[in-house]
Amino acid sequence: MKKILLRLWYDSVPVLAAFAALTAAVWGKAQKSKADEFEKLADEYASICVSACSRCSSELKDTVTDMSFSLDKLRVTASQTARVLALEDIVRLSAVAAEHLSRLPRSQVDIMELESFLIRAGDYARTLSGGLLAGREPGETDIAQLEAMLEACRGLAERLEERISSGEMPVGTEEYDYYEASADRDGAEYPTLVYDGPKAAAADEIPPKCACEPETDPAAALEFAECIAEESMHPVDGTDGKLPCLEFENGDGTASVTITKNGMHPVSFMRPPSGDRSDKPTAEELARIFRAAMLFLEKAGFEDMTPTFVSRYDGAAAVSFVWRTGDTLVLSDSLSVLVDRENFRVIGLDARQYFYNHCEREIERPALSREEAEQAVSPSIEVSRTRLALLNVTPFTETLCWEVRGDGFGGEYIIYVNAKTGAEERIVRIVSDEYGERTV
Numbered sequence: 001m002k003k004i005l006l007r008l009w010y011d012s013v014p015v016l017a018a019f020a021a022l023t024a025a026v027w028g029k030a031q032k033s034k035a036d037e038f039e040k041l042a043d044e045y046a047s048i049c050v051s052a053c054s055r056c057s058s059e060l061k062d063t064v065t066d067m068s069f070s071l072d073k074l075r076v077t078a079s080q081t082a083r084v085l086a087l088e089d090i091v092r093l094s095a096v097a098a099e100h101l102s103r104l105p106r107s108q109v110d111i112m113e114l115e116s117f118l119i120r121a122g123d124y125a126r127t128l129s130g131g132l133l134a135g136r137e138p139g140e141t142d143i144a145q146l147e148a149m150l151e152a153c154r155g156l157a158e159r160l161e162e163r164i165s166s167g168e169m170p171v172g173t174e175e176y177d178y179y180e181a182s183a184d185r186d187g188a189e190y191p192t193l194v195y196d197g198p199k200a201a202a203a204d205e206i207p208p209k210c211a212c213e214p215e216t217d218p219a220a221a222l223e224f225a226e227c228i229a230e231e232s233m234h235p236v237d238g239t240d241g242k243l244p245c246l247e248f249e250n251g252d253g254t255a256s257v258t259i260t261k262n263g264m265h266p267v268s269f270m271r272p273p274s275g276d277r278s279d280k281p282t283a284e285e286l287a288r289i290f291r292a293a294m295l296f297l298e299k300a301g302f303e304d305m306t307p308t309f310v311s312r313y314d315g316a317a318a319v320s321f322v323w324r325t326g327d328t329l330v331l332s333d334s335l336s337v338l339v340d341r342e343n344f345r346v347i348g349l350d351a352r353q354y355f356y357n358h359c360e361r362e363i364e365r366p367a368l369s370r371e372e373a374e375q376a377v378s379p380s381i382e383v384s385r386t387r388l389a390l391l392n393v394t395p396f397t398e399t400l401c402w403e404v405r406g407d408g409f410g411g412e413y414i415i416y417v418n419a420k421t422g423a424e425e426r427i428v429r430i431v432s433d434e435y436g437e438r439t440v
Contacts, residue, residue, distance in 0.1 A: 052103075053103075053104060053105065053169070053170060054164075054169070056100050056103050056104055057100075057104065057160065057163075057164055057169040057170075058164065059100050060097055060100035060101060060104070060160060061157055061160035061161055061164060063093050063096050063097040063100060064093075064097055064153050064156050064157045064160065065153075065157045066089075066093050067090055067093045067094065067097065067121070067153045068150055068153035068154045068157060070086045070087075070089040070090050070093065071086075071090065071146060071149055071150040071153060072150060073086045074086050074087070074146060075146075075147075075150075080132055083132060084129050084132050084133060087125040087126070087128050087129040087132070088125070088126075088129055090121065090122060090125035091122045091123075091125045091126045091129070092122075093122075094118045094119065094121045094122030094125070095122055097118050098115055098118040098119055098122075101114060101115055101118065102115070104169075104170055105170045106170055113188075113190055114156070114188075114190065116190075117152065117190035117191070120193050121149055121153075121193070124145070124149075124193045128142060141194065145191060145193055145194070148191035149191060149193075152188075152190050152191055155188065156188065159188065208242060208243045208260075208355045208356045210260055210262055210263040210265060210355050210358075212262070213260075213262045213263030214262065214263065215261060215262060216246060216259060216260065216261050216262060216263065216264040217264075218235065218246060220264060221246045221248075221259040221264055222234075222235060222248060224259060224264060224266070225246075225248040225257040225259055225266075226248075227299065228257050228266050228269050228299075228300060228349075229248075229250065229255050229257050229269065229271070231250050231255065232250065232251065233248040233249060233250055233255075233257060234248065234249060234250075234251075235247070235248055236248065236249050236256075238258075238261065239258065242356070243260065243267065243352060243355060243356065244260070244261040244262070245258040245259060245260055245261060245267055245268075246258065246259045246260075246261055247259075250271075254271055254272060255269075255270065255271035256268075256269070256270055256271075257269045260355065265301065265351070265355060266300045266301070266349060266351065267349075267350075267351050267352055267355060268348075268349055268350055268351065268352070269346075269347075269348055269349040270338075270347070270348045270349075271347045271348070272315075272347070273313075273314065273315030273316045273340050273341065273342070273347055274315065274340055274342045274343060275315045275340070275341060275342040276314045276315045277314075277315055277341040277342065278312055278313070278314050278315070280312070281310075281312070281317060281341070285341075286310065288344045289310070289317050289319060289339045289341075289344065290307055290319065292339050292344045292345065292346055293307070293319045293321075293337040293339055293346065294307075296337060296346040296349075297321070297337065300349065302321075302335070302351075302354075304323060304324045304325065305321040305322070305323060305324070305335070306321060306322055306323075306324045306329060307319050307320065307321055308320045308321065308322055308329075308334075309439075313338075315340065315341055315342065316338050316339060316340055316341055316347060316348070317338070317339050317341060318336050318337070318338050318339075318348070319336065319337050319338075319339065320334060320335075320336050321334065321335050321336065321337065322334045323354070323358060325360075325361060325363060326363060327387070327388055328363045328388040328389065328390055328400070329387065329388070329389040329390065329403070330357075330361065330389075330390045330398075331389055331390060331391055331392055332353070332357040332390075332392035332398065333353075333354050333357050333358045334353050334354060335349065335350060335351040335353065335354040336348075336349070336350050337349055357392070361390065361398075363388075363390065363400065364400060366388065366400060366402065366419035366420070367419060367420045367421075368402065368417070368418075368419050368420070368422055370386050370402065372422065373386060373402035373404060373417040373419070373422070374386055374402075374404055376417050376422045376424070377404050377406070377415045377417065377424070378408065380408045380409065381404070381406040381407070381408040381413060381415070382406050382407045382408060383404055383405070383406040384405055384406050384407065385403075385404075385405045385406075386402055386403065386404045386405070387402070387403050388400065388401070388402060388403070388419065389401050389402075389403040389416065391416050391425055391426060393425065393426075399418060399419075399425055400418075400419040400420065401416040401417055401418055401419055401425055401426075402416070402417045402419055403415075403416055404416075404417055405430075411429055411430075412429070412430040412432075413427060413428065413429050413430065414427070414428045414429075414430065414439065415427050
């Protein structure tokens with residue numbers, strides 16, 4: 001019997017080997033077919049990426065060229081209307097150029113100076129346009145800066161044309177480090193625009209208001225950080241820059257707190273949420289979220305904060321606050337608090353903007369009454385709430401306004417009416433979506 005079984009086994013070995021070889025061949029052919037298909041798809045995607053990047057490069061060059069044409073028109077026109085239209089063209093074109101630039105696969109270090117120039121060029125043009133409409137003529141400094149902008153745009157358009165023609169523009173197939181400058185970066189110098197506008201270069205040099213306060217004791221800061229995080233912490237490397245801070249972490253690095261090196265104020269706090277809820281909170285949940293955020297701010301040393309908007313993230317709700325002095329909201333003194341949706345514990349704080357701007361202010365009495373401010377807005381707006389707010393028009397200028405909120409044309413708006421002149425200073429639209437409320 002054993003001999004028969006052994007013979008059957010020996011006779012079946014070639015058959016099994018042949019079957020295995022056939023199976024391996026079929027499997028290998030199928031895998032090769034899949035590999036060929038994936039390679040074909042990869043080639044198609046690479047081709048699409050290269051085409052999109054090439055088109056984006058050409059559109060960037062064309063947009064910068066159009067900016068130079070609009071700047072050139074400003075030199076020769078004597079019409080105020082034509083100058084305003086040319087400046088508004090520059091505003092629009094600078095935004096389009098910055099968008100094209102952001103879509104190119106380049107290191108942020110490489111494009112940072114150019115992107116900053118494009119954004120500030122548009123902001124500067126808007127400032128000059130508003131001045132012309134208010135009867136203010138550009139001065140000699142403005143004329144010189146417009147000439148510098150023109151030369152910068154012309155030079156940039158020429159360099160872009162050369163790089164496109166020589167095939168040096170990125171096409172999405174290169175490897176690059178997002179944080180490191182590349183060897184072929186532009187390296188051009190762009191003019192610094194000196195003006196009183198929201199994105200003016202001088203705004204970067206404004207020190208935080210707490211910079212002159214006493215130096216923080218590290219031991220006291222550690223104790224304060226543990227109070228904020230409600231767990232044991234240890235010091236790690238701090239941060240310098242415009243707002244120097246001491247930094248602390250918990251044992252496993254999942255929570256961190258930063259405290260200012262001057263004045264011992266909490267600037268940031270972060271830990272991950274315990275869940276992933278993203279549904280719209282009920283009125284009862286919102287009340288608990290607001291209460292948790294307000295109690296946390298009291299513990300952290302923030303006083304007279306008023307909630308403005310709530311945004312939703314996976315597992316958390318972010319409550320935006322602004323500082324209130326008397327019955328006036330100070331919009332630049334803002335911060336946000338992140339509350340866990342599962343247990344209503346505070347898991348985040350971002351107060352950088354608050355400390356860059358916060359200081360005591362003397363608020364003048366409004367010349368316009370609440371009723372007069374509401375009458376100053378469009379009759380198409382059905383007003384729901386009106387309150388005083390100190391609006392940051394520029395980094396150096398704040399204007400007392402009536403904040404008029406209302407509905408119209410199927411949307412909700414906030415209109416800031418100058419409390420002295422009755423002019424509309426700013427209009428924002430409130431957008432409600434799956435992430436909560438935000439302004440645009």
